Amino acid sequence: MPAFTRFLSFLFRVGEIAFAAVVAGIVGYYLHLWSDCDDCSKARYIYTEVIAALSLFFGIILLIPFTSSIVAWHLDIILSLTWFAAFGLLVDALGSVPCGSPWDWSGLVNSDDCSRWKAAEAFSFLSAIFWLASAVLGIYFIWFVGGRTAQRRYWYGRYDV
Template structure:
């Protein structure tokens, strides 16, 4: 069973890196093209870019095969919450634009254009939050399972 959990952990880490890279690329492209004197509306995008960068860095570091790979679950959970916050910020932004619509209306993302780019960013930030949450749950499950294996057995009964 440890082999399956380790393979699943590696697959989740690769997905975390890929999803964060997509979000970082899309938001980074917007930040690069942005021209304005005030930086205040950019705060949400800078936050998303920072979370994506941290996710890429930690995903790459934790992809290395160490024995303590499952002990990072609290940080995975924290990053999941950070991604959910980023998703909320992106939803708030997109709903204020001409795109509007339903939050989970992610059909036709490959057609290109402004709205499809932001819908893609929403989708990948949500998927990243789910994958980080799954990674945290896998780590918690693994730690609890190992703790139960090493728990002393009471033979007095």
């Protein structure tokens, strides 16, 4: 595997782990605060927390530098789609909170609830993009880099004595 591809894959995995940890921390904090609320609908937040936990687990497993970690593009696509769904759920949840538009990023230096929720929204989107980029890198490796090395091995392997 080319060194640049391996390095890029490593950077994507580290980003995926970091973004999932941030989202898990923010959403987990609010789930803890709402643990006594019986009439609260927490399904979207539990879903986001589960996706963050799965991303942490698979991100750490796939961080181990083997070729199989870059060819797990199927898992990367699935996790990317689940992160896009979590992002949509967080955007929908922010619509019912008096924080303004989900796309209004002014005043995020405050440490209030709106800033935290918008940070969770932003990091869930970044996580989706990084998982998608890992999938694209894996597909690139399989189709363009892996195919040529397999043909070379087969070509030279036929004439070994």
